[in-house]
Amino acid sequence: MPRGETTYREALREAMVGAMRENHEVFLMGEDVGVYGGAFGVSRGMVEEFGEERVVDTPISEAGYVGLCTGAALMGMRPIAELQFSDFITHCMDQLVNQAAKIRYMFGGEGRVAMVVRTPGGAGTGAAAQHSQSLEAWFVHVPGLKVVMPSTPYDAKGMLLSAIDDDNTVLFYEHKLLYNKKGEVPEEPYRVPIGEARVSREGGDVTIVTAGLMHHYALEAAAALADGGVEAEVVDLRTLSPMDDGAVRRSVEKTGKLVVVEEDVKTAGWGAEVVSRVVEGSSFYALDRAPARVAGADVPIPYNRDLEAHVRPTPERVVEATRALLDARAGVYA
């Protein structure tokens, strides 16, 4: 049924509310998720419907409640933990990396940690170095964890429901600048599979691979490139781990050119993994230009707005990088 457009924030809430109505094992836990409605208002109104037992406010204690959720999951619950800022995930590293990611494996499948950790990453809000990072690549590096980063309200709802269904721990990356993004979202529940990328724009000249907020920058860049006669194909990975490199390679087989757009810092970012997977094996021979990465600068995010803007990827930078890659003079490496 058509209804007005829904925000990314509302789409997430619909997924959680739907799952909690359907399944009593699902609950939400985090700092200020109750009466306050969450640091970014995602859980607004939920405590009124589900009560404090299922929408649980915690002290400032990320390691504690993520550990608590891990334990609850082991006992058969399906917890959703919210971290106010993804930077705070540093507190939970042992719970996530040594416990949640390992238990199912170490106990031969006897235990499972069906937990979702929702958290916003990314810069652009003037929140400075400790509230603006994009650290998702760390978890792409840990077998046993799934990492998703949906870019649209539609995918946000569908993938959150898939994440809640999933018997593994899923890190669910949101973005502060996506919460107000609007889009069509069906009212009824639906699932968007984890591990499948989506070609959101078709084109034959160059492949732009991206995820999360950067997907929107890539689409803007593609529109600008089209004005100059360059048809970019945009691949929204949606899931960073497991990574759908097949979709990327298929596109690169078509275009011969690859640009990766990611907000995390370039060094050892997940974009490097995308490039590696294309360059390894036969898809190497589809490449007609060296791949390019547009990524965050290798610096802490500055508080000063101008400086912050300077270190982040922008649609203009994507256009610039793509044009440089297509330039016939490209390929002179000093």
Added chain:
Amino acid sequence: MAAELKVPKLGMDMEEANILRWLVEEGAEVEKGDPVIEIDTDKVSYEVEANADGVIRGLRGEEGQTVPVGATLAFIAAPGEEWTEPEPAPGDRTATGGNGAPPQAEAAPPVAEARPEAPEHRNGGRTVRASPAARRAAADRGLELEAIPGSGPGGRVYLSDVLESDVRRRPPEAAPVEADGTQEAAGTSVPPEPAVGAASGRESLSHVRRVGAERTAKSFAEVPHFYLTRDLEVDRLLELRERLKAKMDPAPSVTELLALAVARTLKDHPRLSARYVEGGEIETNAGVNLGIAAATDEGLVVPVLRGADALPLRGLVPVLKDLVRRAREGGLGPDDLSGGTFTISNLGMMGVDSFDAIINAPQAGILALGRIRTVPEWKDGAWEPRRVISATLSVDHRVADGADGARFLESLQEVLLDWELLL
């Protein structure tokens, strides 16, 4: 540093070549692109071009000799460069071939001298700069990267350069047939060949004819042929040609217009450009690569017009003319002769009314076209003249049935009557 001129690899399966004749002598000055030597493989004869400007030095290999791919033929010293014969490497490895011409060297000792310090030339990379995609495309097409002018910095070869060079080459270079079988086909009436000496005496067949003999015999013996013949009304085609004469240069011939119509029509009849695979499968082809039977002094040659269904008329005409011209001059390359999915053979200009052609296996069909005739047609109570061409479609019955063929001919007739259908 002198450039090394080597035996190019002209096809994936090419291992050696015969030296037909040298076109230059030791000490000759050449410019990049000048033909230097003519070589011959079992498929093609080919002129190797100078890969640099300069003076020919250290020329080796005698006419009539067989040399492996990658063997050194000569060096081209830069103008003014002091050149000394590199010493053969001790190990006597054969020429340093692109992909490392292996020890076939022994086969051709003289030519086989290894380049002295060939390290940089050796690791498959040579000194050519090319993108990975360009390398793959060149290898797929059997093209020598060195021969392709690169548009990138320092002459870096991009995919677009390879594709362009491939298109140019297709029309140009030529060689005998791969497809002989193709079509010579015309049943017994092999077209070209002027009458061979009469009576007693033997003549050994040219390579082209020998391959053709084997392929036609095999196809005729193994492929279950059937034939469908009908007259195609061509009044509209001839009018169109008259109109285009004034507008297009070069103007399209009847055969070229028919080729366009056939290629576009085939797209809707994929079975006719499919192939039979032993074991009960057929393999369809995404595009149409149209073979055009051409009579040459050496025998029947069938150059292939790649992607014919996607070519606009303006693109098709010059390419086809060039292909046929090169076929006649013996200038086709291996890629000009392979990959066909369907063939047409037109003997109309030689006065033939109609004929049955032998399928150029593994293709599934061939269309034999006769001359333009004027026939009366009873229409609205009166006889009216109609110009027609007899078309006989030979089909591999394992791939398609009579009804499939009939539908194709009907579609073709519709197009010939109403060219707008191609829009």
